[in-house]
Amino acid sequence: MALLQISEPGMSTNPHEHRLAVGIDLGTTNSLVASVRSGMAETLPDAEGRHLLPSVVHYSADGVTVGHEAKRRAALDPLNTIASVKRLMGRGVEDLKTLNGHIPYEFVAGEGGVPRIRTAGGDVTPVQVSAEILKVLRERAEASLGGELSGAVITVPAYFDDAQRQATKDAATLAGLNVFRLLNEPTAAAIAYGLDKGQEGVIAVYDLGGGTFDISILRLSKGVFQVLATGGDSALGGDDFDRAIAEWIMQEAGMAGESDHQRMRKLMMDACAAKEALSDSDETELSIQVAGDQVWNGCITCEQMNCLIEPLINKTLAACRRALRDAGVERDEVIDVVMVGGSTRVPHVRQRVAEFFGREPRVDIDPDRVVAVGAALQADVLAGNKPDEEMLLLDVIPLSLGIETMGGLVEHIIPRNTTIPVARAQEFTTFKDGQTAMALHVVQGERDVVDYNRSLARFTLRGIPPMVAGAARIRVTFQVDADGLLNVSAREELSGAHASIEVKPSYGLTDSEIETMLRDSMSHAREDMEARRLREQQVEADRVIEALDAALAADGEALLEAAERQAIDAARERLVAARADGDAETIKRAIQGVEKAGEAFVARRMNQSIRKAMAGHRVEEFE
């Protein structure tokens, strides 16, 4: 509907060719959405100009709130306010026990081993909680870009295993997003830096977020980002700094080991505030509510905090050492170190990383936004908006994939840091005479003993013809796509018996659960749709008014009779009024009114521009 936007021939910019695409950084603490507009990737603010959306969701009987408002409620209503849900993604009930004590929520076991969090708004899964965050970001993007998104690139920690990736993708689906690609966060950061600076060589991306740590070693060459190795810890981040400080405070203040949720949440917030204060001062005062009205006053110095977080930083540096070794790269070959994630604001982290790599790390792009910006650049390419872009990302799987074999051991089929997409096959055989079925257990991890690895899926190959032990030839094929998601199939070569499984990990959602959730969200869909149509029409109205004003300013005098001009102005007034307080349908009709009133004007402008173009041609031909 760009009737009034006339561009010079040869400069045609058909708005329908530009697909709206966004990059989303779904973070532990904060989330962001970014998009490429007029060639620049930028994060999109909400109506109040805030870019960061706290990854906090509050549930009550009345409904769901996300972001700043939810965060405000965290201290008052901790049990119904879900923060740091990223840590729970793709985790089973069993995993949560090890995280217990750290997590103040009440869990109930759900279908298929998926843990659910009990809230006043009902039981919810981590995937649903994440979907709420993504939904808010989607709506923000659609409102500010003025249309439906064709797709999104969503970032995940490089160290996320298959279950965590699948859970993230499920959340996006639930939020109504078309996922172009899951992109590793450090790779996204490298895109944001690399494209701007035109770097060539080996770089390291050190990404310490609220709840996850990633290190990636990449080789940049002629627009190709080749990940050589990646490593990290999907349960280590700035939250742990806060916890270490909180524990120190409890000790100093003589607080009891287990206090109530509300006080613990408050204490964690105080600890976080102290950490942030120590980023630019040597010490900070503490005033902590110990019990009832009793208050403990104290002070923590930078040095004390550095001591507390030292073991955590050491853990990250051990992962750096390992990643360098996997990449086959020496420390001094690294030409640049890029810092990502809010926790890299802690001066002691920067200092230790600088010592380790022997160079000052780069911090020139806002560490909170760099991942979203990189994801937006990639989304723009994947949407097909940059057909000549040479940029290419070659990513790896972070953890080895394998099959359980006899005696509870693991046969690795695809080792960690293998470039994806990848397909590998391995042959196995039966161990009993007359065996007609084989149970396959797919695992991810580095250990040789199956129990120490993450269980991804189990399936059975049936219909093997009875043979003596060791005669059957069962070919198991692992295929990992560009998102890092795994597909496994098994085939008995002699009989052709076949079985395959899309690895929906035991901790993901069952299809029926996804269905139920989609049904639930349908009940809200009508209101959502109304609101969305209204926003779309408002954006469209703004565009039409803007284009009309520009056209009138350029050619109104020359091409319009007074009466025609009057009719157009009247239609414009009606649209402005409808835009201000009309519903979607009213605005739409007013837009059509403007288009009808302006038809003749548009035709005349069109003719005029064609004449100009032809005139231009003739001049060229004479030369």
Added chain:
Amino acid sequence: MAAARASTSEAHGAPVIPVNLDFSQNHFELMGLPVSFALDRAALEDAYRRLQGQLHPDRFAQSGDQERRLAVQGAAWVNEAYATLKDDTRRARYLLTLKGVEFNDERDTASDPAFLMEQMELREALEEAPEAADPLGRLDALSGDIAARRSALSAQFAEALDADRVDEAKTLVLKMRFYDKLRDEARRTAERLEDELL
């Protein structure tokens, strides 16, 4: 080799898979390299990036399902070829399979007693490394030793292959694999030690 840039499909303006994506090519042909153990690493890297530039699924994000599936297969195939050629032992073994030599992972093993003795000694040294005064330094030294012995075998392999002594070449590949396993073991031990130091 395919055109530098794939042509454009009329339907979506999205790229199409180069028609001459030929899965019957061997890894060397795919990369445009001579079939030989000596490797021009820079040429391999260049060819790899160029092929992924044409075939990677990200190039087909807006294409139809079938093209996308083909792109995943094509890119996986290029990755496999690259990983095989880049690694000495895998490249050596692959060259022999091109000559029709068969490997059986369950049965094939080295049987040279002196070699096996040397392996046992190296393995023992690895196991004792964590008790050394400077365990990580000791592991580094051992890793260097293992790498040197392996590259000596690589040189012997190249000779045997040139002279078409395939049985000898196969024995050398099996021996190279022993060193690869030792190298991996040394790496794992170092990782474990580093974790314990925390």
